[in-house]
Amino acid sequence: MKRNHLFAWAMIMAVLLPVLVACGGAPSATSSATTAPAPAATTAPAPAASATISDMPQNLRTDLKGQTITYSGDAAGPSSEFEKKYAAVFEQITGIKVEVLQGEQSATDRLAQYRQQLSAQSSDTDVYMIDVIWPGILADHAVDLANALQSQHTDYFERIVKNNTVDGKLVGIPMFIGAGLLFYRSDLLKKYGFDKPPATWAELEQMAQKIQDGERAAGNPDFWGYVWQGAAYEGLTCDALEWQFSQGGGTIIESDGTITINNANAIKAFERAKGWIGTISPPGVTTYKEEEARGVWQAGNAAFMRNWGYAYALGQATNSSIKDKLDVTILPKGDGADGQNAATLGGWQIMVSKYSKHQEAAIEWAKFLTSPEIQKKRALELSLEPTIASLYQDPDILKALPYYARYLPVFRDGAVARPSTVSADLYNDVSAAYFTAVNQVLTGQMDAKTAVADLETKLKNILK
Numbered sequence: 001m002k003r004n005h006l007f008a009w010a011m012i013m014a015v016l017l018p019v020l021v022a023c024g025g026a027p028s029a030t031s032s033a034t035t036a037p038a039p040a041a042t043t044a045p046a047p048a049a050s051a052t053i054s055d056m057p058q059n060l061r062t063d064l065k066g067q068t069i070t071y072s073g074d075a076a077g078p079s080s081e082f083e084k085k086y087a088a089v090f091e092q093i094t095g096i097k098v099e100v101l102q103g104e105q106s107a108t109d110r111l112a113q114y115r116q117q118l119s120a121q122s123s124d125t126d127v128y129m130i131d132v133i134w135p136g137i138l139a140d141h142a143v144d145l146a147n148a149l150q151s152q153h154t155d156y157f158e159r160i161v162k163n164n165t166v167d168g169k170l171v172g173i174p175m176f177i178g179a180g181l182l183f184y185r186s187d188l189l190k191k192y193g194f195d196k197p198p199a200t201w202a203e204l205e206q207m208a209q210k211i212q213d214g215e216r217a218a219g220n221p222d223f224w225g226y227v228w229q230g231a232a233y234e235g236l237t238c239d240a241l242e243w244q245f246s247q248g249g250g251t252i253i254e255s256d257g258t259i260t261i262n263n264a265n266a267i268k269a270f271e272r273a274k275g276w277i278g279t280i281s282p283p284g285v286t287t288y289k290e291e292e293a294r295g296v297w298q299a300g301n302a303a304f305m306r307n308w309g310y311a312y313a314l315g316q317a318t319n320s321s322i323k324d325k326l327d328v329t330i331l332p333k334g335d336g337a338d339g340q341n342a343a344t345l346g347g348w349q350i351m352v353s354k355y356s357k358h359q360e361a362a363i364e365w366a367k368f369l370t371s372p373e374i375q376k377k378r379a380l381e382l383s384l385e386p387t388i389a390s391l392y393q394d395p396d397i398l399k400a401l402p403y404y405a406r407y408l409p410v411f412r413d414g415a416v417a418r419p420s421t422v423s424a425d426l427y428n429d430v431s432a433a434y435f436t437a438v439n440q441v442l443t444g445q446m447d448a449k450t451a452v453a454d455l456e457t458k459l460k461n462i463l464k
Contacts, residue, residue, distance in 0.1 A: 057371040065095025067361040069126040075105040096361045126356035136424035139166035143352040146170040155389045163417040172349025173370040174387035179343035183305040187325040197329045208280040211303040225280030227293040228306040232439035237431045238344035240438040243269040248338025253419035262456040270448040330410045341414035433458045
């Protein structure tokens with residue numbers, strides 16, 4: 001990516017944090033999820049006339065001309081402008097007019113608005129942009145989009161499709177994705193004799209300690225080995241699920257509804273994370289959200305950081321102290337045979353309301369927004385990660401965003417969904433109980449064995 005584009009993105013991001021975020025990118029104080037801001041554009045989208053019809057989806061229906069549908073899309077900003085621009089292109093191709101409404105910046109407020117409309121069986125909105133943790137909540141109000149997805153004939157990431165499927169119904173087609181990443185100081189790994197990033201948490205601990213000790217001895221007493229999100233909020237659910245799953249500790253509640261949190265591997269994972277505090281992680285990490293962690297990292301005071309993809313471009317901005325000194329990789333595995341990679345899944349999907357009076361036209365718009373062609377445009381114009389594996393090998397995308405090559409194994413092999421689909425309306429209660437219990441372990445208020453036993457009881461009461 002060109003230097004002036006990186007700087008422009010950094011400046012836009014500085015203004016737009018916090019803005020609506022989709023789980024899998026940048027932080028928002030008001031979001032129910034934790035991810036990169038949808039409006040993470042390098043530049044404002046060009047006028048609609050600049051789009052070429054020949055490089056647009058070619059499998060759209062043209063027999064619905066004259067219909068008008070309403071779409072509740074992204075919040076104000078470059079991402080909303082992108083949607084309006086391509087709505088005009090969609091109308092040129094299909095003859096279907098799309099009225100694009102800007103969504104609430106707060107994901108919590110947006111979900112409340114959606115639920116109010118859908119509970120009233122309102123036909124005012126035909127298509128909704130929904131967060132990755134909402135399919136279970138909104139499934140009863142959604143059209144099954146399985147046939148629409150299959151008609152695209154492309155390789156959507158299997159794990160996000162599974163996340164969006166409730167009782168056999170595809171609630172939303174994946175539009176863009178996010179997942180937790182391990183950022184590392186490539187210059188410091190080389191300086192201290194490491195030829196590759198850590199593959200396991202044990203390796204991360206060893207490398208973080210060695211680099212931390214060396215940098216402090218060299219005159220930086222504020223340097224830490226590893227920073228992450230430890231505050232009691234949704235972001236800790238994402239981090240802790242990664243620790244737990246990577247150690248073979250399950251997903252809190254399995255897809256069949258079985259509560260599995262009370263197990264030895266989950267206990268081991270939480271005890272390990274507690275051991276980082278005050279050793280390779282600052283004592284204050286138990287109050288960190290995404291931006292607190294990034295602040296330490298981008299100041300040059302950490303060897304490793306767990307965060308979302310938005311932090312890469314900010315770290316590479318012209319005025320960044322760590323420009324050209326960082327890289328990203330998949331988060332480490334746990335120990336032994338149980339160890340596996342895990343990155344909490346984030347992103348946004350397109351849902352069609354079953355109360356729409358123009359469902360066929362609405363489905364064509366959903367197909368258009370999630371098509372390979374528009375996902376490529378979204379990556380190039382907004383730097384939002386596609387939900388289609390083959391696009392991570394697209395030469396145009398890799399030329400503009402070369403670090404996307406590192407993302408494919410994360411999204412394909414490591415993405416893990418929070419138990420939002422199985423817990424549906426009760427997910428917020430489930431997540432709050434989970435991140436509260438983990439934070440109590442991290443802060444020493446409760447030992448891990450007691451915490452997971454207590455959490456198991458609470459989850460049973462929530463879900464009964």
